[in-house]
Amino acid sequence: xxxxTQTPKFQVLKTGQSMTLQCAQDMNHEYMSWYRQDPGMGLRxxxxxxxxxxxxxxxxxxxxxxxxxxxxxxPLRLLSAAPSQTSxxxxxxxxxxxxxxxxxxxxxxxxx
Amino acid sequence: xxxxxxMEGPVTLSEEAFLTINCTYTATxxxxxxxxxxxxxxxxxLLLKATKAxxxxxxxxxxxxxxxxxxxxHLEKGSVQxxxxxxxxxxxxxxxxxxxYIFGTGTRxxxxx
Numbered sequence: 001x002x003x004x005t006q007t008p009k010f011q012v013l014k015t016g017q018s019m020t021l022q023c024a025q026d027m028n029h030e031y032m033s034w035y036r037q038d039p040g041m042g043l044r045x046x047x048x049x050x051x052x053x054x055x056x057x058x059x060x061x062x063x064x065x066x067x068x069x070x071x072x073x074x075p076l077r078l079l080s081a082a083p084s085q086t087s088x089x090x091x092x093x094x095x096x097x098x099x100x101x102x103x104x105x106x107x108x109x110x111x112x
Numbered sequence: 113x114x115x116x117x118x119m120e121g122p123v124t125l126s127e128e129a130f131l132t133i134n135c136t137y138t139a140t141x142x143x144x145x146x147x148x149x150x151x152x153x154x155x156x157x158l159l160l161k162a163t164k165a166x167x168x169x170x171x172x173x174x175x176x177x178x179x180x181x182x183x184x185x186h187l188e189k190g191s192v193q194x195x196x197x198x199x200x201x202x203x204x205x206x207x208x209x210x211x212x213y214i215f216g217t218g219t220r221x222x223x224x225x
Binding site: 043045092 | 146148155156157158201215216217218
């Protein structure tokens with residue numbers, strides 16, 4: 001099992017550019033989430049999904065889109081990057097209501 | 113809404129010292145509580161969890177007890193090692209009907225040899 005994989009590991013964008021952060025898991029988990037991690041703020045939930053075709057907003061969804069066409073993949077799209085989106089992004093997956101989340105290694109994004 | 117409050121870091125200890133990282137929460141209903149650890153340059157990984165009141169989670173010498181009466185889930189370790197240096201996150205998931213974990217802001221631990 002590769003677990004949760006994320007690509008790219010690092011990315012630099014210019015303001016206004018768009019891009020997609022990729023996330024995949026091979027554990028057949030129903031639940032997947034995207035978080036951003038900023039200094040002093042812990043992890044904040046951006047979007048999450050409870051299964052293929054079902055997504056919902058988290059705490060900080062503005063500027064981000066997601067879709068879940070398969071169980072394995074949960075890409076995060078930045079439509080028009082802004083410097084405020086400079087952060088480290090983590091994808092996570094879980095099975096069951098109260099089970100632990102498995103995190104990917106993260107993507108460090110810088111928006112200039 | 114639900115929230116998690118952790119003690120602020122950084123916490124700096126000498127090797128073999130006793131560690132406590134405080135975590136309190138505000139939430140109602142049935143909860144699961146977690147401690148995650150993040151080593152430098154890596155994602156978070158589960159350290160321990162408790163799924164009902166008075167449960168004690170334990171792993172790698174770390175322990176935490178889900179205390180409903182004080183709404184707390186403090187992390188303890190009797191003798192820390194340099195390899196325990198990391199950021200520790202307290203988290204909860206409730207039964208609000210949505211799949212949402214709430215994380216604390218994290219506490220950085222530095223253990224000196």
